Amino acid sequence: MNLALVLTLSALLFSVGVYGVLARRNAVLVLMSIELMLNAVNLNLVAFGAHFQDAMAVGQIFALFVIAIAAAEVGIGLAIVLLIFRNRETINVDEVDLLKW
Amino acid sequence: MNGPEIVFTALALVAGIAGILVVTTKNVVRAALYLVAALGSIAAIFMLLGAEFIGWTQVLIYVGAIVVLLLFGVMLTRAPIGSARTVDNQQRGVAFVVAASLFGVLTYLIWRGFGDKRIPLQQVVRTEDIGTSMFTNFVLPFEAISVLLLAALVGAIVLARRDK
Numbered sequence: 410m411n412l413a414l415v416l417t418l419s420a421l422l423f424s425v426g427v428y429g430v431l432a433r434r435n436a437v438l439v440l441m442s443i444e445l446m447l448n449a450v451n452l453n454l455v456a457f458g459a460h461f462q463d464a465m466a467v468g469q470i471f472a473l474f475v476i477a478i479a480a481a482e483v484g485i486g487l488a489i490v491l492l493i494f495r496n497r498e499t500i501n502v503d504e505v506d507l508l509k510w
Numbered sequence: 511m512n513g514p515e516i517v518f519t520a521l522a523l524v525a526g527i528a529g530i531l532v533v534t535t536k537n538v539v540r541a542a543l544y545l546v547a548a549l550g551s552i553a554a555i556f557m558l559l560g561a562e563f564i565g566w567t568q569v570l571i572y573v574g575a576i577v578v579l580l581l582f583g584v585m586l587t588r589a590p591i592g593s594a595r596t597v598d599n600q601q602r603g604v605a606f607v608v609a610a611s612l613f614g615v616l617t618y619l620i621w622r623g624f625g626d627k628r629i630p631l632q633q634v635v636r637t638e639d640i641g642t643s644m645f646t647n648f649v650l651p652f653e654a655i656s657v658l659l660l661a662a663l664v665g666a667i668v669l670a671r672r673d674k
Contacts, residue, residue, distance in 0.1 A: 410629045411628060414518060415518070415559070422529050424610070424613035427609045429533035431609070436587075441580060445529055448549060459630075459631070465643045469640055470648055472564050473644075476567055480575065481658060483576050483580070485662050485669070490583055490587060
């Protein structure tokens with residue numbers, strides 16, 4: 410199978426995630442876009458691991474680490490989103506300007 | 511085009527379309543369900559690439575846990591469901607330009623650098639191999655990740671609980 414096909418799908422998912430992070434207002438939707446970007450990275454790691462066929466399975470192990478960090482990130486992120494909603498009654502990221510002025 | 515490439519193209523179409531719908535739909539709950547479709551087809555692609563343990567971990571953790579957490583977030587924050595234009599900001603045009611140029615540059619570089627490389631699909635990495643490698647070569651990063659996960663979950667509880 411062609412390696413570049415898998416990498417192109419990964420690049421597409423990453424770009425879609427970048428668009429979502431930049432264009433969405435709702436903080437939960439921003440978190441979903443970040444998950445898409447992390448998944449694109451995982452796809453890259455697994456594809457290169459399958460391409461190089463290394464004996465240590467480094468690509469897959471680092472994909473597992475990325476999945477664990479994604480779980481931690483979404484837990485912390487949703488806690489922060491809940492806290493902001495409780496204090497400000499909104500989770501639109503352009504209305505949360507506490508640190509801006 | 512051989513068999514695995516046809517299967518991969520079908521799965522990639524599902525993943526790409528579902529991913530684009532995640533960032534364009536107006537309904538927050540539907541975005542979460544499209545995210546399930548995208549992550550599920552990526553899990554199938556992992557299995558196609560011989561990474562069955564990663565594939566099932568993806569199903570368990572992403573589809574099973576993270577999407578449920580995101581749906582809890584949608585419910586607990588009274589996100590606008592079914593309403594247009596409140597979920598996007600005014601920077602959609604700029605964001606589209608940035609994302610499209612990023613995709614163009616990445617695709618050009620990928621096909622220029624790896625256009626002729628192949629993935630040999632004969633060998634499946636078994637779960638036993640991953641476990642052996644993780645607990646011989648990667649013990650220290652594994653422990654660091656577990657401590658990080660513990661700290662993150664304790665921090666999430668501390669942040670989200672109500673102060674008496």
